[in-house]
Amino acid sequence: MEMKCRYCGSNLGIEDEVCPYCGKVNSQAAGHLAEMKKTRDEFESAKRSAAKGTKINGRIARLIVIAVMIVATMVMLGVTSRYSDVSTRIERNEARIKKAADRNKDDISATLKELEKNREYLAMDCYVLEHRLRSNDDYNDYARVFTAAISYSVIYEDILSIVDGFEGYEGEDNRSRCNNIGIYIADWKQYVDGGFWNDRPDSPMHSGEHSGFIKDARKSVQDMVQVYFDLSDFQVNEMWSMDRDSIGTMLYEKCEELYPEAGVNE
Amino acid sequence: MSKEKKKKDPVVMTLDLVIVILIFVMLGVGIRLLFYKSIAKERSNFSQDAGRMAFDVERNDYASLIRARYMNEFNGYEATEYHALADYVEAISMYKVYNTMGYADKSEWEKDIMERSRKDMKELTVFADRIDEMFLRRPVR
Numbered sequence: 001m002e003m004k005c006r007y008c009g010s011n012l013g014i015e016d017e018v019c020p021y022c023g024k025v026n027s028q029a030a031g032h033l034a035e036m037k038k039t040r041d042e043f044e045s046a047k048r049s050a051a052k053g054t055k056i057n058g059r060i061a062r063l064i065v066i067a068v069m070i071v072a073t074m075v076m077l078g079v080t081s082r083y084s085d086v087s088t089r090i091e092r093n094e095a096r097i098k099k100a101a102d103r104n105k106d107d108i109s110a111t112l113k114e115l116e117k118n119r120e121y122l123a124m125d126c127y128v129l130e131h132r133l134r135s136n137d138d139y140n141d142y143a144r145v146f147t148a149a150i151s152y153s154v155i156y157e158d159i160l161s162i163v164d165g166f167e168g169y170e171g172e173d174n175r176s177r178c179n180n181i182g183i184y185i186a187d188w189k190q191y192v193d194g195g196f197w198n199d200r201p202d203s204p205m206h207s208g209e210h211s212g213f214i215k216d217a218r219k220s221v222q223d224m225v226q227v228y229f230d231l232s233d234f235q236v237n238e239m240w241s242m243d244r245d246s247i248g249t250m251l252y253e254k255c256e257e258l259y260p261e262a263g264v265n266e
Numbered sequence: 267m268s269k270e271k272k273k274k275d276p277v278v279m280t281l282d283l284v285i286v287i288l289i290f291v292m293l294g295v296g297i298r299l300l301f302y303k304s305i306a307k308e309r310s311n312f313s314q315d316a317g318r319m320a321f322d323v324e325r326n327d328y329a330s331l332i333r334a335r336y337m338n339e340f341n342g343y344e345a346t347e348y349h350a351l352a353d354y355v356e357a358i359s360m361y362k363v364y365n366t367m368g369y370a371d372k373s374e375w376e377k378d379i380m381e382r383s384r385k386d387m388k389e390l391t392v393f394a395d396r397i398d399e400m401f402l403r404r405p406v407r
Contacts, residue, residue: 055275062281069288076295083302122356126336130312157329160359164400166326220363227366 003028094132101131105138116145116213121220125153144205148192148217151184155221159228162259174255175248181225182248185239188218229254312337319348323393328355350386353379354394358401 003012008022017029082088101108108131115124128146133139139146158177161168168177190196192214199205206214226236229251239247314322314334322331335352338345357379364373384394 055278058275058278059281062278062285066281066284066288069285069292073288073292073295076292076299080295080299080302083299083305089305122332123336126312126333127340130337130340156359157333160329160332160355161327163359164326164328164355164397166329223363223367227363 097132098136101133101136102138108133112139112142113209116142116209119213119216119220121149121152121217122156124149141204141207141210144192144194144199145210145213148214151188151192152217152221155181155184156224159224162255163228165259174259175252178251178255179244179248181251182242182244182246185221185225185247186242186244188221188240192218225251228258230258311341313341313343314338314345315343316345316348319345319352323348323351323390328352328397332356347387347390350383351390351393354383354387355397357383358397362401 003014003026004010005012005019005022005024005026007024008019010019010021012019012026012029014032015029016026017033018025082092111127112124112133115127124145128134128149133142134146158181160166161172162174162177193199194203194205204210222236222239225231225239226233231239231250231254235250239250242250312334314337319331319334322328322334331348331352332355335349337343338349357376361373361376361380364376384391387394
């Protein structure tokens, strides 16, 4: 864009503040330049403020991310501490099992009756453990039945471990297994028959099917011990009136004779 | 001007560093959480998968195998071959008792279970043969 000097008529450029020929002030260009400067200043100011805004937004965004991460970490730590605490975990698990047992009371009662009727001692022991029925007051009438099933199960498992030659866990050997069997047999009268609690014969824990189950469990234990330890009828009948140590010793003597390979590393 | 652009805000740099550190912290805490959750899941019941039952068989721990078989049944877990082997061990152990004591009906019942279980255990029959040796080799009274 071109203009003329109003004093000498020379051609002037838009940015010529002064006429290069006559030296007079070009007022038009001065106004234009002042406007340009203003615009540039405004632009720079807007740019600076935008840059400042971006910087602040970047900080805010990062702070939000950090806050979210801290909250997530705290939540995970909270959940971890709940799971890592053994006693809390056990308590929660037990409470869950108890709740489920209360919800399925009819099914559990029916299954118990069936297991009791069929004299399924091992299954009964596992079922009692699975649903924690020993500590459930709803099944108090089954208390001696449960103890009979558990005693049978322990004796059966010890015999099985002697026969199959399972090395066992630390401190477990055929001597300890025989002693363990001795404990359960010697304690039968006290804890299964209820002598320890002075159970009356008409107690609900010994009524109906319960009495038959307990009697049959005792006979089954007797047969198992007689067969697997090769005891005479006299020995096996006497066994019930012997103390723990005497039963354990008698069984271990037989064990050494019948299952020598299992006793080699003892 | 371009140099000014490249210069990074020290506050933003610090925050970025904090984010990187937090990522590692979250990873660590997450792994711990998964570990404890898996333990909690494992211990919520007494069921065992086939792998764990194989471990019992390998160690001759047939008492645990039988226990696991019942627990699996109560919890709806399936491990057909190992359950058949557990049934076989239980049946043969009882068969020996009933047969020795002369309880014909009961020993027949257990024998039927043994035969059925042998069919179901497939390649695990090799263990059934070993179990036969364990239980039947000893002289019956």
